[in-house]
Amino acid sequence: MSDASEHARQAEALSRQLAEIVGAAHVSGVNADLQTFGSLEPDMVVWPAAAPEVARILDTCRAYDAAVGVTGARTRRAADWDRPARVRVALNTRRMTNILDLDESALTVQAQCGIRLRNLELALQRSELTLGFYPVQLHESTLGGLLAEPPPTAYTPMTGRMIDSVLGVSVARVDGSVIHTRVAPRRATGPDLARLYLGAGADFGVITGAVLRVMRAPELVLPLLTLHRELGTAVESARQLLALGVRPARLRVLEANQARRELGEPGYALPAVCIAVLAGPGALVDAQGRAFSEITANLGGSELPQKLADTWWAQQREPEREATMARPARGAALRYSSFAAVLAQLRDKLGDASGEDAELWIDAMSLHGLELWAPRGSAAAEAMDAMGLASIGRERPPLLQALREVVDNTGTMLERGPLSEPPRIVGDADVTR
Amino acid sequence: MTTAPRDTEATPAAPSIAAPPDRRLTEAIAELEQLLGAARVSQGDADRLTYSRDMWPRTLLAVRDGVPAVAPPDLVVWPASTSEVSAVVRIARRHRLPIVPYGAGSGVCGGAMATRGGIIVDLKRMDRVLEVVTADHLVHAECGIIGQLFEEQLNRRGMTLGHFPSSIYCSTLGGWLAARSAGQLSSLYGKIEDMVERIEVVLGDGRVVELSRDQMPDLGALMVGSEGTLGVITRAWMRVRPLRDFRIFRAYRFPRVAAGCEAMRRIMQRELRPAVTRLYDEMDTLMARPSKHDRPDESSLLGGAGALLGGVDADVQRSVVRAALSRAGMLSKVAESLLPRISSGCLMVLGFEGDRALTEVEAALAHAEALAAGGEDLGQGPGLHWWDRRYAVSYKMSPMFAAGALVDTMEIATTWDRLLELYDEVRKALSRDAVVLAHFSHAYAEGCSIYFTFAAAAKDRASSEALYDELWRRGLDATTRVGATISHHHGVGLSKAAFMSREHGEALSVYRQAKHALDPDGVLNPGKMGL
Numbered sequence: 001m002s003d004a005s006e007h008a009r010q011a012e013a014l015s016r017q018l019a020e021i022v023g024a025a026h027v028s029g030v031n032a033d034l035q036t037f038g039s040l041e042p043d044m045v046v047w048p049a050a051a052p053e054v055a056r057i058l059d060t061c062r063a064y065d066a067a068v069g070v071t072g073a074r075t076r077r078a079a080d081w082d083r084p085a086r087v088r089v090a091l092n093t094r095r096m097t098n099i100l101d102l103d104e105s106a107l108t109v110q111a112q113c114g115i116r117l118r119n120l121e122l123a124l125q126r127s128e129l130t131l132g133f134y135p136v137q138l139h140e141s142t143l144g145g146l147l148a149e150p151p152p153t154a155y156t157p158m159t160g161r162m163i164d165s166v167l168g169v170s171v172a173r174v175d176g177s178v179i180h181t182r183v184a185p186r187r188a189t190g191p192d193l194a195r196l197y198l199g200a201g202a203d204f205g206v207i208t209g210a211v212l213r214v215m216r217a218p219e220l221v222l223p224l225l226t227l228h229r230e231l232g233t234a235v236e237s238a239r240q241l242l243a244l245g246v247r248p249a250r251l252r253v254l255e256a257n258q259a260r261r262e263l264g265e266p267g268y269a270l271p272a273v274c275i276a277v278l279a280g281p282g283a284l285v286d287a288q289g290r291a292f293s294e295i296t297a298n299l300g301g302s303e304l305p306q307k308l309a310d311t312w313w314a315q316q317r318e319p320e321r322e323a324t325m326a327r328p329a330r331g332a333a334l335r336y337s338s339f340a341a342v343l344a345q346l347r348d349k350l351g352d353a354s355g356e357d358a359e360l361w362i363d364a365m366s367l368h369g370l371e372l373w374a375p376r377g378s379a380a381a382e383a384m385d386a387m388g389l390a391s392i393g394r395e396r397p398p399l400l401q402a403l404r405e406v407v408d409n410t411g412t413m414l415e416r417g418p419l420s421e422p423p424r425i426v427g428d429a430d431v432t433r
Numbered sequence: 434m435t436t437a438p439r440d441t442e443a444t445p446a447a448p449s450i451a452a453p454p455d456r457r458l459t460e461a462i463a464e465l466e467q468l469l470g471a472a473r474v475s476q477g478d479a480d481r482l483t484y485s486r487d488m489w490p491r492t493l494l495a496v497r498d499g500v501p502a503v504a505p506p507d508l509v510v511w512p513a514s515t516s517e518v519s520a521v522v523r524i525a526r527r528h529r530l531p532i533v534p535y536g537a538g539s540g541v542c543g544g545a546m547a548t549r550g551g552i553i554v555d556l557k558r559m560d561r562v563l564e565v566v567t568a569d570h571l572v573h574a575e576c577g578i579i580g581q582l583f584e585e586q587l588n589r590r591g592m593t594l595g596h597f598p599s600s601i602y603c604s605t606l607g608g609w610l611a612a613r614s615a616g617q618l619s620s621l622y623g624k625i626e627d628m629v630e631r632i633e634v635v636l637g638d639g640r641v642v643e644l645s646r647d648q649m650p651d652l653g654a655l656m657v658g659s660e661g662t663l664g665v666i667t668r669a670w671m672r673v674r675p676l677r678d679f680r681i682f683r684a685y686r687f688p689r690v691a692a693g694c695e696a697m698r699r700i701m702q703r704e705l706r707p708a709v710t711r712l713y714d715e716m717d718t719l720m721a722r723p724s725k726h727d728r729p730d731e732s733s734l735l736g737g738a739g740a741l742l743g744g745v746d747a748d749v750q751r752s753v754v755r756a757a758l759s760r761a762g763m764l765s766k767v768a769e770s771l772l773p774r775i776s777s778g779c780l781m782v783l784g785f786e787g788d789r790a791l792t793e794v795e796a797a798l799a800h801a802e803a804l805a806a807g808g809e810d811l812g813q814g815p816g817l818h819w820w821d822r823r824y825a826v827s828y829k830m831s832p833m834f835a836a837g838a839l840v841d842t843m844e845i846a847t848t849w850d851r852l853l854e855l856y857d858e859v860r861k862a863l864s865r866d867a868v869v870l871a872h873f874s875h876a877y878a879e880g881c882s883i884y885f886t887f888a889a890a891a892k893d894r895a896s897s898e899a900l901y902d903e904l905w906r907r908g909l910d911a912t913t914r915v916g917a918t919i920s921h922h923h924g925v926g927l928s929k930a931a932f933m934s935r936e937h938g939e940a941l942s943v944y945r946q947a948k949h950a951l952d953p954d955g956v957l958n959p960g961k962m963g964l
């Protein structure tokens with residue numbers, strides 16, 4: 001039998017098995033369905049509805065030596081197949097969209113992985129709750145996608161990273177089991193096992209659901225824009241605000257070109273703008289606002305009109321507008337201690353570049369560092385590459401391969417990115433000689 | 434042979450302090466001495482005795498009975514650098530000797546005990562602060578540094594880690610990370626796992642790796658809390674904060690625990706961040722009533738009893754305590770029935786620290802929430818008093834044992850929806866044979882921890898150990914039945930190992946797989962954490 005017909009026979013048999021698990025209507029090898037999975041080019045797509053089904057699918061695929069790629073809303077590019085000859089199954093989570101529990105006393109929500117962030121937020125809003133003020137550009141992503149492959153934008157100073165709000169996960173594993181990590185405040189007993197799955201793609205299994213911390217919709221949300229003569233003082237004002245212990249719902253710094261893009265042309269120059277969206281009890285937000293004004297004034301900055309801030313914030317809450325503004329970007333994680341030097345070097349490289357080529361913005365600020373972003377393909381992004389600034393989201397831990405070999409020794413789960421990277425060993429000397 | 438595995442690790446037998454001759458050991462010692470020099474390798478009786486236990490209260494029953502060397506290691510070593518730790522692990526692996534990382538030995542679960550013999554690796558020589566980057570609020574330090582010394586070095590530079598366990602004078606940075614420790618101001622600063630940026634770890638095969646929270650997935654979170662079973666944490670980059678010395682305290686009285694918990698929940702869910710939230714149950718509040726004697730912090734049972742017995746002849750103390758506590762179940766019942774008449778409610782202490790203007794607003798908002806939940810304002814006195822004495826009472830456990838009692842603390846946690854059920858069930862489970870007090874601390878938006886203190890007595894060591902084990906079994910059984918976590922910050926070690934599978938269920942297999950991948954020969958702290 002030729003390789004091609006053996007492949008087809010295997011695919012056919014596997015498809016029948018999968019149909020037994022999820023029902024024939026939820027497995028498809030039809031071209032029209034397969035094409036929607038683009039670069040994945042699967043032999044079939046399967047749509048499970050619950051965690052036990054996912055586990056059985058993985059177990060069955062393992063028995064057939066098939067490879068499984070997991071897709072949510074497909075807002076992000078899937079990884080490439082590693083061994084082209086294997087039967088390929090795309091496991092799509094679009095039927096797993098239930099909110100399983102909403103506890104308004106403990107402020108936790110348990111949801112399946114296929115729910116889109118937008119729908120989860122809408123459901124929470126009905127109870128005057130929110131996950132936090134994550135950028136609306138994330139709203140079309142599924143919860144599973146956001147937890148398995150967390151984008152850098154899934155962060156606010158108020159909530160931390162979205163994965164930090166996870167109290168527990170349910171995972172279907174290639175051996176056919178489903179595990180649920182115990183839900184507790186700051187899970188304390190032993191290592192945080194959920195962390196093995198968060199940010200691991202589907203390397204170790206499929207996150208089928210999660211319990212997340214939610215918060216009450218704040219009583220007051222106050223967006224503030226402040227103007228600075230240069231990026232350095234705008235960044236410093238944000239840093240000082242964080243040093244006071246304030247946790248804004250958004251904290252960003254825009255350089256002139258990016259400021260024009262986001263704020264329009266107010267009729268005066270905007271060399272550097274700091275944006276702080278304060279949220280919480282009214283009296284506290286007011287006090288924080290006063291503290292921010294004081295910091296700004298001390299650094300020689302000034303406040304921009306409240307109307308401009310309100311308009312910007314309203315636009316940030318509009319999915320359509322945010323989606324058009326969101327562009328592929330290149331970011332680098334920096335420390336405050338090196339920021340000024342990096343910026344000077346970058347400016348030097350950029351010379352008199354302007355417009356999109358020179359756009360820069362700063363996001364994901366914490367007391368310990370920040371992220372500097374530029375549109376992908378711009379002169380600024382190229383300069384960042386030339387300067388060798390590490391790209392955000394690329395850092396993989398050592399030991400991943402060793403863990404993978406134990407957890408999934410058949411390689412059923414489609415690997416993300418180049419797992420063949422050698423582990424980063426910082427010291428391997430045997431000093432005993 | 435002390436290196437042979439034992440079946441019942443939760444009840445370590447008392448091995449002879451004399452080390453048996455063992456060829457593997459002899460060879461290992463020769464190699465270790467060549468590596469570290471003879472002065473940093475010890476097989477001496479005094480060292481083996483000193484390192485034969487940590488602060489697991491159960492071991493005090495043996496000590497009281499004249500068996501101080503509870504589980505002596507074969508030897509103790511004191512490496513001074515990561516490469517030395519790595520080399521020690523390689524030697525141990527080659528000779529199949531267990532490695533037990535040892536910080537300051539303040540762990541209260543038996544985690545640092547060499548129950549399978551082998552090598553205790555004391556890390557306290559690795560105590561340097563390597564780099565402080567003020568602009569980034571990041572500090573790079575070796576993990577053997579004692580907590581208070583670390584904090585003092587930070588304070589001199591205008592910063593704080595914000596981590597203040599009661600054991601701060603006798604525990605290390607590495608021990609905190611290994612056991613996922615919580616400080617008294619955790620509601621504001623978080624637990625130790627929230628403060629760590631990057632760690633350096635020596636694995637079971639001697640390799641040295643760096644794990645950072647920026648990596649995806651964050652395998653550092655697997656190391657933190659693994660109590661030396663997956664790696665030896667040698668260095669860490671810690672996140673620190675600006676030092677603030679403006680504080681506001683306020684205390685309240687609530688008629689019942691439920692009302693006090695409701696106040697805490699409201700405060701945390703309004704996104705206010707008190708540095709201190711502590712609610713004492715009625716019994717604990719009663720014991721904490723002002724007297725001219727010592728005043729309690731962690732547990733007023735220890736402080737109260739210590740105060741009552743202060744100055745009394747030791748033998749009399751012993752018989753009074755033993756007589757009273759051997760009927761602890763009855764005592765509890767009587768106290769319970771009297772409680773409605775003698776109760777002075779439940780004391781709650783709130784404390785805020787930070788920038789003056791913001792802190793005053795936060796404290797005022799929290800004050801309003803406490804009153805709205807039925808709290809009666811007691812002013813700032815009890816809070817200030819607690820602050821002054823915050824490290825005091827934790828060190829009173831040994832005298833209680835010496836006086837003939839057995840005492841321990843059980844710190845468990847759950848989400849708000851199950852908190853009162855957890856409180857009732859565990860109290861019920863323990864109070865049949867023990868006097869039980871509790872306070873609620875370490876509050877979060879989603880839940881809170883409960884810190885039970887229990888005391889009992891039995892006639893001899895065997896029956897005391899049996900009672901001790903039974904109380905823990907009942908307490909953790911109730912905890913897991915309610916769906917709570919069996920430890921909020923003391924860790925698991927040996928004392929809770931049997932309940933790891935109840936806590937994690939199938940998910941424990943993930944931990945086992947990680948152990949297999951990172952320490953394939955099982956060199957690191959074997960027999961701990963239910964692995």
Ligand SMILES: Cc1cc2nc3c(=O)[nH]c(=O)nc-3n(C[C@H](O)[C@H](O)[C@H](O)COP(=O)(O)OP(=O)(O)OC[C@H]3O[C@@H](n4cnc5c(N)ncnc54)[C@H](O)[C@@H]3O)c2cc1C
Pocket residue numbers: 487488533534535536537538539540541543544545556576597598599600603604605606607608609610611612613614615616617660661662664665666667827828922923924926958
């Ligand atoms: C009086 C008293 C009060 C306490 N109060 C608190 C409190 O408020 N909050 C709190 O969280 N805990 C408290 N504890 C418990 C204890 O202090 C903590 O568990 C602490 O984290 C242990 O630190 P250590 O350095 O003493 O570690 P050890 O006791 O030496 O070790 C604890 C465990 O971690 C492992 N270990 C130690 N160092 C390392 C390392 N570098 N790498 C890998 N593994 C390692 C050991 O093998 C062991 O399993 C208290 C204990 C006492 C005695």
